[in-house]
Structures are given as structure tokens and as C-alpha cells.
Amino acid sequence: MNLLRTIPVSLRALSRNKMRTFLTALGIIIGVGAVISMISIGQGAKRAVEARFNSMGTNLLFVHAGSRSYRGRHGGGGTYQNLTPDDAKAIQEQADAVKYVSPNVSTRAQVIYGNKNWNTSIQGVGAKYLEIRNWELEDGIFFDENMVKIGAKVCILGSEVNENIFEGADSIGHIIRIKKIPFRVIGVFKSRGESGGWFNRDDMIAIPYTTAQRRITGRTDRIGSIDVSAVSMVRSVEAQEQIEEILRIRHKIAPGAEDDFHIGNMSEIAEGAAESTKILTILLGGIASVSLLVGGIGIMNIMLVSVTERIREIGIRMSVGAREKDILFQFLTEAIVLSVMGGFIGIGVGVGTSKLISHFAGWQTLISAGSIMLAFLFAGSVGIFFGYYPARKASKLDPIEALRYE
Template structure:
């Protein structure tokens, strides 16, 4: 029997029991669809994280108070409060040649009121370098100025989410909002940026001069972090070195002592976030793959039943000249055809499910050709692996005993 005859025989056998064949491949369809959908969600998350990292700005470094642990987290020394100050920011700007911009970040939460509307949001105190570092444009109005920072002026720019919550379709430029009963004038509205790597809405924000936030809105006299931008991407390592050296000198840290601050680059932040997303993708794909294995067990079970039902047929084929390898190949091919057919339908349903998730849940999805090829190949491998034992059992049947089987 040639290859074409074997394939036709396998398809004829499958078509002779359409309902059983469908129920057999149902597990494969579900498994492949789950793998495609879960991997698409995971890869979409990785792509989204990359875009969100890019939204932080260009050539960015972040300075946190506290020493860095081996795990990458920041810890504070026992019995000692590590702080960053405005003087640290000025030293970085004045003494680090590889640094283009630097801004303090003073953050607090507050209820904001305009007319009958109120909204709780994050208040960021920064200097004018912040907008350059974040590459954050305006949709209307203007930024506050250096003079506003020096004077502690009661002005701010607001994100799109805050604008929509407080003003709706009304133009907010020049309007007065109240933050903790302090009247603050809106001078600009920021362009939308979407979510950050933690899933937080970057547009739910009010940005004001750090002098205003520290003296009028928060009463914080130390800053939470420092945002720094290197002159170029190539100079990021140099900028990191220079910032570290300047802060060690400012904080009077001895050579044998560890830093009481942490300087992290945008690349390090991106790597951590991407690694988390990659692990999530692998985990989701692995969980979904379990259903493929269960489907494979179902295929093996049905193929064993098929071998038992067709024992007499096998005996007749052997008696008219079919070799063991012909029988083995036919039953193995039937298993592969079943799983590959299930794989094709699973891929189609997986793509559809991914689109539905993206449409209704609002999650980003990315269906890569590699994931489709992998799912298709895995479904074929499941057919070979779980179909081999039934096929070998069929090939090893004694033809005399098989012909006697009723």
C-alpha cells in the first residue's frame, strides 16, 4: 500500500465515524485554542509593557532613596532614614556632564474640586525638566515656567482623565480648581499617554511646581525620587556612574559603605517588566497545554477502541499481504490526521477568541506566526506520541487470532 492509499484509508476510517471523530478532536481543538489565546494575551502584554516603558521618556534614569537588594528591590537601612533632597537634584544637574535633565518627584494624593465635580487623583510636584524627560506634549494651553517654580506659583497642568472628570467638554484653561482648599489655576492639558507598566492610568494626574506641592499641598520636605535623562542613549551608563558618584559625595558615604540610594536605568526597568511578562506568557501557555495533553489521552483511548473494533479488518489486511509497518503507519496516520485537524480548527477558534478578548476586555493581544506554527506542530506531535501505542498494538496483532475475532 502506497502513501496515498494509506492517507485515503485513514480519512475513510475517520469519516465512517464522524461523531466519534469530532468528540475525539474536541479536546485538541479546546487545547490549541486555549494555547493560542493565552499566548496571544501574554505576548500582547509584553508588547504593551514595551510601549509603556517607551512612554516613560527617552534615556531615563530613576533615583530612589534606599539601597538596592540583590532581588532588585529597594530597602531602607535599619535605624536610618535615607532621603533625597533638592540639593541632590541641583548637584546632579550641575556636576554630571552626561545628564541633560533632572527633576525631583514629590507625590501626594488629594481630592480635587471644580464646581460640583470632585475627583481624587495623584498630585506630582516637579520642575520644568519633567516634561522634557517624559517627552510629554500638550493638547492645549502651556506648561508652567521656571519662574512659577521659583515663586511656588499656584498653577498646574492636568492629565486627560482629570480633565474629563472635572470639566467634561468645557475648556479648562484658566479655570480655578481647589486642591485641599488651595485654589490652583489650570494652565495646560497634557496629551494622553495611557497606562504605565503597573497598569495605572498615567493621565489621571495633576502636575504642579514642586515648590508649590511641598509648601502648599503636601507639607513634604523631602522628595520621593529623582527623574534623570541622559544626554544620549550611549551615555546612559556614564550618566548612571556620574549620578552615583555625585550622590555618594553629597551623602558623605565612605568607600566601604554601600549606597543609601538606588539608580536604575530605563533598560533595567524594562528588563524587569519584560521578564515578568515573559514568565506570565510561559505560565499561561503551560496551563493551556495541559488541555492538549488531556486531548491526546482522549485520542489514544479512542484509537485503542478503534483497534479493538477493527481487529478482524486488520487480520484480513495482513492475510492479503499488508506488512506490520503498513498497519502501524495507517493507525498512526489516523491519529495524526485527527490531532492535526483538531489543531487547525483550534488555531481558528484561538484567533477568534483572542479577538473577542481584545474587543470586549480591552486587553492587548498579539498573535505571532511562531505561536501558530508551534501550536500546529504540537498538535501533530500529540498525535504521534499518543497514537503510537495503539498503532503498534494494531501492527502486532496475530493475524490468525485477528481473523477469529468476532
């Protein structure tokens, strides 16, 4: 028998019991719909995380002072200030995979303006800080190399600090006092939103690092950390290796000995976050596939009932010359038609559900052709897998017994 000719036979059999067919397909519809919408949520989350990290700059590297071990006793990270302004300078001059370098000096201080005062984070940074961090100004200008060189008493306010001290009034050109030292406000950062947890990026003030060294910390030979941007994201690993080499030479670290500094890497963090959203996607998709599996078992159940109900029909078909293969294909086709039909409707349901979720819950969802294909193929294989056993059972019936079956 021609395989294509089994399709109308199967369709007719399915249309004889419309309610049963619909309910059986419903298992697959829900399964496919769930897989597609869950994967779309996972991929949407991944997209959102990636976008966020891209805005931070994935070519960003952070050099921190490491731990010093003194007679076998390890101090914590950053307990030992061993980075110098010359380290930063050397990195800028010698590492060709490095684009910008900003020496950082970080502290906290009380800020006073008129009768307002505010305790905030003071970041002494280099002139290329904006470019490295991929940040923007809301208003005013950033300090240039010259201001850094002379240690100008100028500052850029984080949006929250600006809001708290000036309460919406124009702040540019006004003088605020940080640790009682007067600074002129020359710019305001654009609000970045809280990055979550430990550091609110809007609650800070940036000043030239030289000024911070001379006026606030009082140590001109040390800096806390170095922010570095690589020439490109691709070359950030190379940049990291170059920095490591330069600093090991400068810090006279013997081959095989541990670094006394640590280089953190934004793409590492981004990858970590992307990895966790990937796990989320797999988890959601996995849970949803269980419902698809349950739908498949539903198909198998109904096909078994259907085979039992139609034993006489199978006997008749065998008596007029149907081979085992013909009966097998007939019932397998029924199962596949059921699951594929359910798959098609399920795609619609899945896409609709993702749209509803992103509309009402405000989550970003992303429907990819891949996830649709995956769900559809999965549905088809479920049909084949769970349809095979009943179909085989039907094909192995003895024609004499089947004809006699009441």
C-alpha cells in the same frame, strides 16, 4: 509500502466512521483552539502593559534619598533628606548618558480659588519635567529654566484639579492660592488616567521646584528626589552607573559602604510587569495545553478501539505481505491525520475565539504566527505520541491469531 500511499488508506478508514472521527478530532480542535486563544490573551495583555510603560518613558530613572544608619539603627527610605540641588546639577553636567534632570520637591497643600478649595499633591519640578515624564499639556505652556531660576509663582494644573476648581471654565491666567501664596495658572496637563493605586497622576499641581523650596517647604538646600531621563533606553543602565558614581563621590561614601540614596529604574518596573504578563501567558497556555493532552488521550482511546475492531483486517493485510512497519505507519498515519485535521480546524476556532473575546470583553488580544505554529506542532506531536502505542500494538499482532479473530 510507500508512506504516501498510507494516507488514502487512513483517510478511507477515518471516513467510514465520520461521527467518531469528528468527536475524536473535537478534543484536539478544542485543545488547539484553547491554546491559541489563551496565548493571544496573554500576549495581548503583555502588549498593553508594554505600551503603557513606553508612554511613561522606559529611559526614566528616579533618584531617591536613601536611609541613613545612625549607630547601627536604620531609618526607612527617604527618612533623611540628603539630596541637594547641586547633586542634580552635577548629574546634569557630568553624566553624559543623562539627557534631562529634574530636581523634585513634593508635598501636599490646600489650594484655594474663589470659594473652592482642594487638597492636592504639589510637585516642585524642573523645567524639563514634561520631557522626562513624556507628558503633554492640554492647554497653555510649561515653565522654562528662567522661571525656575527666579522661582516664579506659576503652576500647571492636573486635569482633575482643573476640573474640580474651575469646573470647565478657562483656568489659564487665573490666580490660585497654594498655602495662601498666589500662583498664576499657566498650563493644564492632559489627563493621563489613573495609574492605579497610590498616585493619581491627574490630581496634582506642578510648580517650579525653586518656588516650592522657597515658598512652601522653606528648605532651599534640600530636594526630595531627582527625576532623570537617560539619553536612550539602551543607555539607561550606563546612566544609572554614572549617577551612582557621581553621588558616591559627592556624598563621600567610603568604598564598600552602602549608598545613602536609591536609584529606581522604570525599565526595571516595566520588565517586572512584562514578566508577570509572561507568567500569565504561560499559565493560560499551560492550562489550555491540558485540554490538548486530554484530546490526545481521546485519540489514543479511539485508536485502541479501532485496532481491536480491525484485528481481522490487520491479519488479512499481514497475510498478503504487510510488514510490521506497514501496519505501524497505517495506524500512526490515522492518528496523525486526526490530530492534524483537528489542529487546522482548531486554529480557526482559536483565532475566532480571540476575535470574539477582544470584541465582546474589550481585551486586547494578539495572535502571533509563533503561537499558531506552537499549537499546531503540539497537536501533531500529540497525534504521534498517543497514536504510537495503539499502532505498535496493531503491528505486533500475530497474523495467525489475527486471521482467526472473531
